Amino acid sequence: MAISSAVDPSVLHERREQRLILMLLAPALLVVIGLLIVPLCWLAWQSFRQDGGFTLAHYARFVSDDVYWRTFLQTFRIAFVVTVATLLLAYPVAYVAASASRRMSILILAMVILPFWTSVLVRSYAWLILLQRRGLVNSALDGMGLIDQPLILVNNELGTVIATTHILLPFMVLPLYAAMQKIPADLMMAGSSLGGSPAHVFWRVFLPLSLPGVLAGTVLVFVLALGFYITPELLGGGRTYMVSMLVSRNIELYSEWGAASSISVVLLLCVFGIFRLASMIIPFERIMGAR
Numbered sequence: 533m534a535i536s537s538a539v540d541p542s543v544l545h546e547r548r549e550q551r552l553i554l555m556l557l558a559p560a561l562l563v564v565i566g567l568l569i570v571p572l573c574w575l576a577w578q579s580f581r582q583d584g585g586f587t588l589a590h591y592a593r594f595v596s597d598d599v600y601w602r603t604f605l606q607t608f609r610i611a612f613v614v615t616v617a618t619l620l621l622a623y624p625v626a627y628v629a630a631s632a633s634r635r636m637s638i639l640i641l642a643m644v645i646l647p648f649w650t651s652v653l654v655r656s657y658a659w660l661i662l663l664q665r666r667g668l669v670n671s672a673l674d675g676m677g678l679i680d681q682p683l684i685l686v687n688n689e690l691g692t693v694i695a696t697t698h699i700l701l702p703f704m705v706l707p708l709y710a711a712m713q714k715i716p717a718d719l720m721m722a723g724s725s726l727g728g729s730p731a732h733v734f735w736r737v738f739l740p741l742s743l744p745g746v747l748a749g750t751v752l753v754f755v756l757a758l759g760f761y762i763t764p765e766l767l768g769g770g771r772t773y774m775v776s777m778l779v780s781r782n783i784e785l786y787s788e789w790g791a792a793s794s795i796s797v798v799l800l801l802c803v804f805g806i807f808r809l810a811s812m813i814i815p816f817e818r819i820m821g822a823r
Contacts, residue, residue: 572800575793579591579790579794590793591794594794603774603775603778606689610689610696610764611758615753617693617697618701618704619704619753621704622701622705626705627712629644630713630715641705641706641709647699652699652763655695657766659767665682670683687770691769692763696763703753706749707745707749707752710745711742712742712745743814758802761776761780775795775799
């Protein structure tokens with residue numbers, strides 16, 4: 533009895549689909565490999581190079597040099613403060629936008645997205661003008677009689693936090709709004725009909741369902757704040773020293789590509805660790821809003 537060697541048509545169809553998908557993805561994969569993977573590999577290679585040979589001296593500085601540890605600690609502290617500030621400011625905005633009428637939601641989101649039309653450099657300079665000793669903030673406070681002398685709001689960590697919070701606020705609002713918009717209004721009505729107060733329904737129903745948006749916005753803002761450069765450079769006045777500035781100084785002043793590469797690799801590993809921890813709490817698909 534002859535054994536048929538014909539291939540199942542469904543298998544052939546599936547293989548053709550896979551080849552078609554691969555062909556469609558090929559340009560994007562080439563771009564990612566050429567513009568992301570290859571530079572990252574070169575960065576990692578440079579971090580182990582010194583005078584043409586292999587070395588671990590660049591990574592040893594993280595143990596022996598206090599500047600590295602202090603810079604990383606200050607960077608993570610500022611990123612944490614900025615993340616908490618943006619969450620506290622963005623949650624009510626996203627809640628109102630998700631609960632309001634369609635026209636009002638569009639208006640609120642337009643106001644949130646509007647700063648994207650201006651570069652980060654321009655917004656940082658605007659905050660520098662607003663917060664300086666004779667700026668609008670100090671002038672307004674002095675005019676109302678609330679202060680006797682100008683407050684020091686720039687050239688320090690406070691000015692950096694204020695400006696960075698404003699710049700990163702939309703990155704917190706948008707994930708929160710996306711998560712809140714998916715929460716059925718019937719659940720809130722059901723909680724109220726069962727005798728729950730508005731505050732009780734919010735804490736027991738609405739807040740837990742919005743946690744994926746909270747986590748997505750928190751991770752996004754925290755990671756972006758870790759790599760900020762222009763804003764702390766302008767508002768910090770040399771007193772606020774972040775990792776991005778440490779990388780810049782090693783290249784511009786000392787031409788230490790190996791040292792700068794090792795700092796970048798360590799920061800990149802920290803970012804990967806943050807995403808890993810976040811995915812252990814909530815699946816990565818839900819963090820990114822895929823489901």
